[in-house]
Amino acid sequence: MSVSLLLEMAQDAALAEPDRVAVVSGDLRLTIAELSTLADGAAGVISASGAQHVAYVGAGGAMLPLMVFAAARAAVPITPLNYRLSAEGLRTLIGRLPRPVIIVDDEYRDMVGDLPGHAVQIMSPADFIATARTSPPAAEYADPDSVAVVLFTSGTTSAPKAVELSHNNLTSYVMGTVEFASAEPGDAAAISVPPYHIAGIGAALSNLYAGRKAVYLSNFDATEWVRLVNRETVTSATVVPTMLDRIVTVLEGLDESPLLPSLRTLAYGGSKVAAPLVRKAMTLLPHVGFVNAYGLTETSSTIAVLTPEDHRTALASSDPATARRLGSVGQPVPTIEVQVRAPDGAVLGPGEPGELYVRGEQVSGRYTGIGSVLDADGWFPTKDVAYLDEDGYLFIGGRSDDTIIRGGENIAPTEIEGVLVEHQHVRECVVVGADDDEWGQIIVAVVVPRGDPEPDPEELRGFVRERLRGSRTPDRVVFREQLPTNATGKTLRREIVDELNTSAKEFT
Structure with missing residues (x-):
């Protein structure tokens, strides 16, 4: 089944409410019919260009669903690119796409350059939309097994891979996890994940299929996110761990009750979330159903879910096995x-x-x-x-790849991280293996402390030793003001390891 059929199904379901808004992005508001008409014209622009691929460099918003459906109706793949890359990194990835038409936000135009002999056409979103409004429409039905979306992996430990997702992969995900037209009138979803992440693609498709208004916050700011949820009476949202942490910090400073009264569901994922943060968020928002969604780019988004009921049961349980599920996906x-x-x-x-x-x-x-x-x-x-x-x-x-091999013993760093983050003076932590002449690798805990002063490293080592086997005790504890992460909240472990190894060499 082609991705474009999801839009047609949503349009048919919306016939009874033709003025119902489907997409909100800043001052732009589009109904399903307006989105579909614009996608047809945009498909015509793509087809007329002779492009074999569509590349988008920008912060997203309404441009993401528009371009995903336009590319589908032009029967060519689309790749949203990471606009946070260096100019060289961005151009390298564009160079891997065959004969692309490139749509780029104005602020990233200089980074893309002119790419003579490679790019078929380079346009701003405003020019692209303006041309789409007057272009003869195009609406092909792509082969369900053909590639719909290509996403580059984060490449934190190696060169980025280009993951190919077919129309069938994506529609199977949406139809297998979302009930069609199941949203209530007035339901709205806040989307603040970046467009080049699979969660961004999944949100664009699944909310439309459910009949839920998609409200975009292209450049995440926790205070503005809270305002957006209240202003648009948002009922569901998806965030990555770093976003959840910042949202909780903002909510703790508000003197309101209840907080975020319209919100019913808050999903988080993209990387592991510390259990203390989840417990704090649930306490602040007792009326909200929390969802932990686990998936990968290669799986077209979510493949496992910890439901709101699972969260509440685990939080309230005195049975260790049940309580432990709060740390599961x-x-x-x-x-x-x-x-x-x-x-x-x-x-x-x-x-x-x-x-x-x-x-x-x-x-x-x-x-x-x-x-x-x-x-x-x-x-x-x-x-x-x-x-x-x-x-x-x-x-x-x-x-x-993150497994630490110390003296021939395999050690999972997340086991140690799960203990350390429960310490009252630890805000965040990551555990990595650093090179060592005697042991091969040693266990290093990199800790972001909660408040001042920094906790005693020996106190933290003892805290772990009391709860895990002695071989799991960190050999070193180092402190940082923050951990390096990518845009989706994943800790850049390789960057930390390289820094530790380089520092060790400088003192030998």
Whole structure:
């Protein structure tokens, strides 16, 4: 099924309310019919250019759903690019796209350059929309197995890979996880995740399919996010961990009750969220249903969900196994199969950690220039260390590449992080392996302290030692004002490791 059919279905469902707003982005407000008409004209612009690909460099907003549907109706793939990259990094990725037409926000125009002989056309969003309003429309039905969206991975440990998501992958995700036209009149979703992240693509498609108004905040600011939720009476929202942390800080400074009264659901994901932060957010917003959504670019977004009821049950439970589920990503969605495998490929049982494999229609596992990495039975190796508990709740232990090997023993850093972050003087932390001549690697805890003064490193080491085996005790504790993260809140572990290793060499 083509992605463009999702828009047609949403348009048919909205016939009874033709004036109902579907997309809000700054001063721009579009109904479903207006979005569809504009997408047809934009598809005509793309087709007339002769482009084989659409690239978008910008902060998103209404441009994201418009361009996703326009590209689908022109039957060419689209790639939203990370506008936070350097000019060189941005041009390198554009150079990997065949004959692109490039739509670029004005503030990033100089970074893109002219790209003579490569770019078919370079346009500003304003020019693109103006041309689309007068262009002869185009509306092809792309092959469901053809590529709809190409997203570059973050490339925090290696060169970015280009993940290919087909129309069938994306529509399978949406239709398998969202009930069509299920939104209530007045429902609105706040979208502040960047357009080049799979969560941004998923939000653009799934909210439209549900019939929910999509309200965009292109440049995230926690104070403005709170104002937006209240002004637009937002009922649901999706954030990444760093956003949630900043939102909680703003809410703690407000003298209002209840906070965010219109909000019913708040989903978070993109990387691991510390349990103390989740507990604090739930306490501040007792009327809100929290959702932890886990997924990957290669899986077209969410594949496991910890539901609001799961959150409340875990928070209230005195049973350690049930309470521990607050740190899980929940259970797989109905259309996804999961396995946890040992290095020899054997499927592991409950409580046994190994590499997570997933299978389902929404799973791509295909990269430009590499091809499919699915095994013979269609299973995708996520490279995430994980385990399932007795009731099928999935716990993610980090990337397999993050495993610390100290004196021949494999150590999962997330196990130590989960303990350290519970200390009253720890705001954030990341645990990494630094090079060591004697042990191969040593355990280094990088801590962002909560308030002044900094806690005693020995106190933190003892706190871990009391709760985990001695071999899990950090060899070193270092303090930072903040952790380096990418735009989706993922900690840049490799950057930290490189800094630690370089510092060690300077003093040897």
